Amino acid sequence: MTIAGFFAGLRTRSRSLRFRLVALVAAALVPALAFDGWLTIQAARSERTQIERNADDKTKEVMADIDHEIASSKATLIALASSQFLQTQDFERFHLQMTEVARQLGVEIVLRDASNGKQLVNTIVNWGEPLPQVTTPESLDSMREALESGKPSVSNVFYGSVMNQSVITVGIPVARGGANGYYLLVAIPLDTFAAALSNAGLPGQWTVTLIDRGNTIIARSERHSDYVGTKVKFSFNDAGSAEGVNFGLSREGEDTRWTWRRSAITGWVVSIGVPLALLEAPQNSALINYASASGALLVLSLALTYLLSGYLPHSVGTLGIDRTPTREEFRILFESAPNGVLVVDDKRRIVLTNEKIDQKFGYDRAALTGQPVDILFSERFLDTSAASANALVRLKPPTSGDRSVYGRRKDGFEFPIEILANPIAPRAGRFEIVTIIDTTPRMQAAARLQAAVSERDELRRRLMQAQEDERLRLARELHDETGQTLTAALLELKGLEIQYNEAGRSRIRALRERMDEIGKSLDRIARELRPASINELGLNTALANYVSEWSQQFGIPADFLRGGDFDLDTLTDEQRTAIYRIVQEALTNIAKHAREATSVSVVVGRAGGNVQLTIEDNGAGFDTAVLNGQSLNGQTLTGNTPAKGRRGLGVAGMRERLALIGGELEIESSIGIGTTVFARIPANIARLSA
Template identity: 30%
Template sequence: MRRRFPIAIHLAIFGLTILLPAAAAGALVAWRLASNERVRLERTAHDFVNDLSQDLDRELEVVMGSLQALATSPAFRSGDLESLDKQARQVAAQLHAAVLLRDSHGQQLLNTLVDWGTPLPVSTDADVLNADRRAISSGQPVVSNLFTGTLTGQRFVMVGLAIELGGKPGYVLSVSLTPEVIRESITSALTPPDWNASVVDGNYRIIARSRQHERFLGVEATRSFQENASSGRDLWRGVTLEGMEVVSLARRSRLAPWWVSVSVPKATLEAPMWQLMSGVAGLTGIGLAGSMALAFAYGRTLSGPIRAVARTAAGLARDEEAKPPESAIAEVQAISRALVNASDELRRRAQQRDAALRSAEAGEQRLRATYENAGVGIAEIDDQGRFVAVNDALCSITGYPRAELLGLRFSTLSAAEEVATDVDLFERQRQGEQTSYVVEKRFRRKDGAVRWVRLFSSAVSGPEGFSYAVRVVLDVTDERLASEHQALLIAELNHRVKNTLAVVQSLVAQTLKSTSSPAAFRDALTGRIMALARSHDLLSESEWKGATLDTLMRTTLNAHDGPEWLRATIEGPAVRVGPRAVVSLSLMAHELATNATKYGGLATPQGRLRVSWSVTEDNRTLQLQWRELVAGQAEPQAGRAGFGSRLIRLSIEQELNGRFETTYEGGFTLLASIPLEILAR
């Protein structure tokens, strides 16, 4: 005989079959998103190091230009060094540098770092002499590596130019820049605080650094930098001089024997992945725990209506018309009506979508007549994939003005991962393999926003074959969002169906156990289901966003004391109750009001009921008091608590994570303390 399991087991298995694939898909999506973010950061670093290299070269070009301008001074031809010294000091002041003149043996003839006439030394630094020889032999400006000045002992880099003095060759005019000037060049651009930009000379010594510049000035770069930079690699993983794992990018300067490098911490690149994966793991764990708890807490009866509603909900995904059976349970019937309404709405939107598609196809056929006034984007693409004509609608969709779109390749607008597919489809159309095609794809606007479009492309051929392609572009972003919203609506509806029916099932089972006759069972169950219905009415009115405590209490007591409010008083500050807590508090208040009607403050015309609450000074706890004023109300005899008492205790202590106590002095009194954080859920 085939073994059969209770509905709780089946619900648990069903929950797992839904959650586990969703969790796997969520993990995959998180991994893809993190990978895309990593690629974006690497691309940003790549662009940044290129910009730094270009900025540095522009600085060097300014220095070279100033040096070449100074070299045209007549003082060089006449050999008037004193006049030349005055001109050199002006250039040095403008560049925040030092200007020097040396002969082929390194003897300094002019140095703006000291006063004119001061005896000058012979430059002996190998990097300086090597740069002088290259300048004399090439006749072009040259840039040196980092060196230590003979006169001041300060570190410099030099831009040198071979010149003639008094008609004699073999002299070098140079501008010496401090590393601080180079550092200002690479730190003027805005960089993330944990990135590091560096300039390294041809001897792999650090010239400038955006972080800890003074500490590492002149220090030799790491071995991984030397190996990768010398081999021509522009991106690698390594460790900085501080011992931090990074991804490094390097570009060789166009004018100097230097490298410009940017290092991005490995932790920065991997942070998005860990954050997303942790979020997915946490949500998966919460989902699994909640699913198992609900599955084993609910579901022993009412399997027939549940299966009928489930079949109806499943049919919505297959575009079937919703025809749920009639049910005697008000909540099930309400859900059935909601499913019918959802089915009608889905069909209406599907008809709208089909109508929009038919309208787009008809618009393509009338393209020439309605080109400039069309409500969709229209473009003509030449055989090189460039825009040769566009309308205003396409400019609006892409965010580009007409002047910028014309001449731009269509692949520029495609999302990076769709470029290859888009180019392949166009190439097949250009070769005559297909005359037209339709595709839904993403456009990246000029401002960086992404829009979904439906693209119709048709080839226009002449005597010699392909002439150009006509493209009609329809923005379907709102349609996409509507489809996603429909799927979310169905999932939320299924979830609420299960929760409501499970609560009803539990109420039936527990009421049956705690009543002694069919009539008592009917009255107790009817009251509790109506209390549940009232809580759902409150939630429906607020679109399941919760209700105020005052509204909840007044709605509950209205069924017992009537709208005249002759015997009940309700007072307290405004407190918002979340959708989960609304159900628990409504059931608790119903049980208390039922007892008050039978035995307590609402049982006699002289009795009174006062419900009040307050919030503690730390704004963390709700203090709720249910006070019945009736003479002669006796404390019930000790014994087994009824389901109503158990329901009150379950609602306060387990569902709301609170605590309470009761007394019978002058009438029944209940004092409850409930965390506001739990109450707001």
């Protein structure tokens, strides 16, 4: 067939031809633009996720600072309680000592009689002057709590009439003659906490709020004086957890994501609010920019195609009689296509090509005309079966493993392509317009993305290894240095007992008991950081010991079983550490969220070619939909419903550990029945066999 014959066969209505060409260009552009849009959205979502993680980390950091402030106040009171002036009831000198400490700290310190609550010494009142005896209910409740428990107590917010401002108090009972004789407290102005929150280094538009156990605002990083002492609407006491996330309006009227965390020391809550507008800004900006750019590109491409295609066929007369487009008109249409385009006749020969096809495949201009279309593809992609006998472009369907098709240049070089074939049936015969898109840039982008993911996984692996190394270092320091120092101090105290009377020896023995408890706590923390038994006794013994110690600590019956005849210690260090940490995290979750459980089992066994770790409890259970951020019947996940924030971070950590070693995590749970955690780790079972 000649070119002239082909043109003669293209007599069809101009509007139909124009719309077909526009559709062809749209079919080539839309998939690429959609893929770019997906990448844009994923990048924006990752940025939002990072902001949320930063808010969670900042909440922990601020809470640690507040707890440190309260612990410092307790330490100050304990130091004052041991004053010889207080023990000898020399209140005038004790007043001088208290006043100097209060002046340095910017607080008020008060000594009360434990029997009637009356003030004996007050640093704001000069010695000898009448002492105020007005006591607020909050202060009395805090004193009663400390005297009954024998431990330090922290009050809620109340108005201190002597200091003439809202304060909180930290108090401790002071023994006298074997009983609680005094109550020593320090009143801290709320401005102290407001200054700490303002200096927390939060990004702009973030707000951090400190709230007491009665849902009253203690301090706020923004507009502290306007809202201090007011109540918050959300009841943290009803949340039933130590941390969480909720959404609502801020005091400034902005929709806000609140990340909150409760202190185990004070019961207070630190809540950091990030405006949703700030969280959604990256995605909104990315979508606007992408929509503008892609929309402009698509409209411009389609408009250009539509306009240029108008020069090919021109209808004249009221009856719409068509005429044959000129060679020049047809050439403009072909050359304006954004990708390579060619036409194949019913004998599978190339009739027409545009310049992009010739350049991409390395042929001289028009050198492909009259050649079989199979010359453009590698032989391994050609389909010679009877099923493709009627196809003009005969290519095998992609396999499940490799869905790529490769074009072959004149010099034999192969490159990845996509093919869009559009059959047409002019009078001259059967043809196909074939659009060929070079997907090399897309595959290179995918390769770069895969390399970035691999680099990220390697970074995570190094971070986890650094974490394990740091845990080991801390464990050694706690055991070798701090433990030895504590032992030396205990021996020194024992030697001092003979130098004091019975009252002094009693106090020294009490101090030794406290230090002994501290030593046991340090030893337990060191073992949890990095139990030496993993390397010394092996993973199997380490797991058995940890499960037994956990059962004794929390009073929940638990057993450990290793199924199968294989040696766990032939696993890699990374795999053994992952198994141990997953058991730790799973048992920690049970201790936090399933204390009502009466049976816990930890089993390590085989599952096909994998090592399978199973941790099962018969606790209250939960709906696993919350781990994926789903809601239950459209209701907010609060109250007795386990919120995503309570388990999500621990589960995410377990999934991340397993992903780095090629493993996977599965959680099954039913409310009222219990929870089962499955961790599967790929391993060569034959190599592990004992």
